Amino acid sequence: MYIVKDVYQYICNSVPSVPPEIGGILGSMDGVICKCQIDLGHPKSCGCFYSPNVDILNRTINSWKKDGIHFNGLFHTHFFGVQTLSDGDIAYINTIMHAMPSYIHKLYFPIVVLPEKRMVPYLATRNGKTVDIKIDEFIIV
Numbered sequence: 001m002y003i004v005k006d007v008y009q010y011i012c013n014s015v016p017s018v019p020p021e022i023g024g025i026l027g028s029m030d031g032v033i034c035k036c037q038i039d040l041g042h043p044k045s046c047g048c049f050y051s052p053n054v055d056i057l058n059r060t061i062n063s064w065k066k067d068g069i070h071f072n073g074l075f076h077t078h079f080f081g082v083q084t085l086s087d088g089d090i091a092y093i094n095t096i097m098h099a100m101p102s103y104i105h106k107l108y109f110p111i112v113v114l115p116e117k118r119m120v121p122y123l124a125t126r127n128g129k130t131v132d133i134k135i136d137e138f139i140i141v
Helices: 005-014 054-066 087-099
Strands: 023-029 032-039 070-078 106-108 111-113 118-120 122-127 130-135
Touching: 005 032, 005 118, 023 054, 032 054, 054 070, 087 122, 087 130
Parallel strands: 070 106, 070 111
Antiparallel strands: 023 032, 023 070, 106 122, 111 118, 122 130
């Protein structure tokens, strides 16, 4: 996962150090994550897991399109040093991947691990009807 240093630092430094969980979307140009939109979640969310505010995030994605920036995934926080995806995370990633247009074969789903404020990048790749999720490497540019 190629990501601009300023975006990486912005995400890690903007998420709260205490619950509730939050997240956001990633935007890329030429295969490099160059934009993000922090999302505090759906207003009716319980706060014990990240529930995106889809209306706001979709408006951001549509705005990015005008500038040639492509939606490239979602990130969210995990507390207490947990860096693995939960069963709920995996189910949600599968739902998103299957809802994407057929030309989108991969998206990133990094976790911001707290309290360390570091990211663990997960890459989801769609191969037909299956979705493969694995840890990827960060390359900060």
